[in-house]
Amino acid sequence: MSDQSVQLLGAYLKDCRARLDPASFGFSNARRRTPGLRREEVAQRANISPTWYTWLEQGRGGAPSSEVLNRIAQGLLMTEPEREHLFMLAFGHPPEVVYRAPAGVTPRLQRLLDTLTFSPAIVKTATWDVLAWNRAAAVVFTDYSLLPVEERNILRLMFCRAGVRERQDDWEAMARFVVGAFRADAIRAGAASEVSKLADELCLRSPEFATFWRDNDVRVHGEGTKRIHHPTQGVIALEFSGFAVDGRPDLGMIIYNPVTAEDVQRVRALVG
Incomplete structure (x- = not known):
């Protein structure tokens, strides 16, 4: 990953995290300085190290694997277009297509x-x-x-x-x-x-x-x-x-x- 890609990936993850309501994930809204989930809460949901996730947002965590990106995307409740953009930032190509039978329509x-x-x-x-x-x-x-x-x-x-x-x-x-x-x-x-x-x-x-x-x-x-x-x-x-x-x-x-x-x-x- 280029330095620019690393910075763009970190900024995108931070923006996605900031848009989420902690209460909807069972986290308290008390004593929060900024909107959205905390980094450690995203790491908990994605089952990855809080330190490593923090470095990833700060542009110094190195290139993540596809598996880790998928776990982060699930933890942040990303839509399919958002997940595709995440992979484009990290790897320059969309994620591998994995079919999941849908349960219904909205x-x-x-x-x-x-x-x-x-x-x-x-x-x-x-x-x-x-x-x-x-x-x-x-x-x-x-x-x-x-x-x-x-x-x-x-x-x-x-x-x-x-x-x-x-x-x-x-x-x-x-x-x-x-x-x-x-x-x-x-x-x-x-x-x-x-x-x-x-x-x-x-x-x-x-x-x-x-x-x-x-x-x-x-x-x-x-x-x-x-x-x-x-x-x-x-x-x-x-x-x-x-x-x-x-x-x-x-x-x-x-x-x-x-x-x-x-x-x-x-x-x-x-x-x-």
Whole structure:
């Protein structure tokens, strides 16, 4: 690390520490000269030497290891962008991607989905588990709340549920696209072990998936059009766009907009 990098790293750690409320970590606010956690409290949370952490903030602690930086980031409750910036300051490159399956979405993100009254929308993980959805998605695609959690996976639905297959206007083309886009998303998120487990399962359950998976095709799930054959409303054409969730690189949001006024009316009839 250059002298400038060392100084910038120390200043960044100090700023992050100063923004934290000691009471929220169970520390007393009494007799504090400056805002935020004390250095020894950060060291305690990161399970490192208080002296060494102090030197690190002062720019004389030497280059920390990736493991130590990760412990400090966890101790300071850094967001993923903040942790990435920490590693850029220390090493000049972002941290190694380690996939962690998310537990859910924030209430704010769910409220955003719910505002899209006639546009089906979902939030999916890097392994394409559907984590959140709005009412339009439930009535147009499938009611995910009625499925076991492990079955709320786009690939399992696409390849293992007859009803989902029958609703696709061109199932084979859509299935190939889904496999290629899934491969790209999961690899980018560093979810190799999770991908391997899911792929092995689906290869056993679906000969078509096994064939498409062997093709090693990679797609970008940016935008496109799909047509759904709904049992009561007929064909519904939807334009879809994929979006990254800010601060959550493990999540992606897909919004489906009805193409024509007639498609809007069909979705409206289903939403009620």
